[in-house]
Amino acid sequence: MKFGTKAIHAGVEPDPTTGAIMTPVYQTSTYVQASPGDHKGYEYSRTQNPTRDALQKSLAELENGKYGLCFSSGLAAIDAVIKLLNPGDEVVAANDLYGGTYRLFTKIFSKFGIKFHFVGMENVSEIEEHINSNTKLIWLETPTNPMMNIIDIKGASEIAKKHNTLLAVDNTFATPYLQNPLDLGADIVMHSVTKYLGGHSDVVMGALVVKDQKLNDDLAFIQNSSGATPGPQDCFLVLRGIKTLHLRMQRHSENGRKIADFLKDHPRVDKLYWPGLENHPNHQIAKEQMRDFGGMISFTLKGDSKEEAFKILESFHYFTLAESLGGVESLVNHPATMTHASIPREERIKIGLLDSLIRLSVGIEDADDLIADLKAALEK
Structure with a gap:
């Protein structure tokens, strides 16, 4: 089944x-039992809900996995993965990752005896240098947020298998339309469903997809026991959003290319980060593991002035200054003070996340209007 057909039909059956x-919104907290324990698969909506089940099946098929699990946010999904670990276990994580992930790792789970190593993974051999007998998980994003670094998933999976370590990939920026980490050897795929999968900036949700039954069972136990599950209305909205995922991602990618072409020669732009550029580090790996390069773009300004960045950020018309990404509308963000403010400045600077870095989530509007908007803001 081709992806466009999957997007419409995967996991969805007519209401019996x-x-x-369309999958109904099963807006119920509990289910009638004919006798104690006779619940026909549904007993309580934290544990199971038919609307959520349909979404979980859809996501599993989109990622070429066997099992999908949905959570009340992307961070709740990441939280569930780390709860697979025990005190004394260690994690090798990319040093360029979403600020909320960094905060969860360093401010929450570090207190419970889990040790995190933050490593540059553009050369995956760097991962192996930080693995020891306590390492139980490798965590990466690709493309990364916000520096758009590309990490070789297949190479990372070979290292993980060599050391009997789980590999989890945050696939939020790429989506299953552009990239399928399970096919490249990952054990767990994570999504902030809030972003492209929902696609309309009206849902907060997270998801995990796996192939291994034991791993699914362990994560499902955590999902139910910790209780961070989404409601059926949100699941319905994501099911509806997925039906146009392939169309939206194609347009995001087309617009991303046009805007990157505009920005790469602009006199105020210092460094441009978009994996579709031939001079982008690991561009060849991106070509091998992605089908296109998406609509996420970051750039810095010459002179690295935070004040100049703020002036530009406040001058847009179609690009809306806001947290998040992946909606049909174009958004602009200042990672240093917004999405990545929880990361200490000295750590941000090490990876190139400067005070003038601007991150664009390129929407599906007409590209000419978006370019005109950028041009006007950069010239103020």
């Missing part, structure tokens, strides 16, 4: 009671 073509 009415024949409704």
Whole structure:
């Protein structure tokens, strides 16, 4: 089944009671039991809900996995993965990752005896240098947030298997339309469903997809026991959003290319980060493991002035200054003070996240209007 067909049909069946073509919103907290324990698979909506089940099946098929699990946010999904570990276990994580992930690792789980090593992974051999007998998980994003670094998933998976370590990949920026980490050897794929999968800036949700039944069972136990599950209305909205995922991602990628082409020669732009550029580090790996390069772009300004960056950020018309990304509308963000403010400045600077770095989430509007908006803001 081709991806566009999957997006419409994966995990979705007509309602058996009415024949409704759209999955109903099963807005219920509990289910009638004919006798104690006779619950036909549904007993309580934290544990199971038919609307959530349909979404979990859809996500599993989109990622070429067997099992999907949905959570009330992307961070709740990451939280569940780290809860697979025990005190004394160690994690090798990319040094360029979402600020909320960094905060969860360093401010929450570090207190419980889990040790995190933050490593540059553009050369995956760096990972192996930080693995020891306590290492139980490798965590990476690709493309990374916000520096758009590309990490070789297949290479990382070979290292993980060699050391009997789990590999988890945050696939939020790429989505299953552009990249399938399980096919490249990852054990766990994570999504902030809030972003491209929902696609309309009206849902907060996270998801995990795996192939291994034991891993799924362990994560499902955590999902139910910790209770960070999404409601059926949100699941319905994501099911609806997924039906256009392939169309939206194609347009995001097309617009991303046009805007990158505009920015690469602009006199105010110092460094441009978009994996579709031939001079982008690991561009060849991006070509091998991605089908296109998406609509996430970051750039710095010549002179690295935070004040100049703020002036530009406050001058847009179509690019809206806001947290998050992946909606149909274009957003602009200042990572140093917004999404990545929880990362100490000295750590941000090491990876190139300067005070003038601007991150664009390129939407599906007409590219000419977006370029005109950028041009006007950069010239103020």
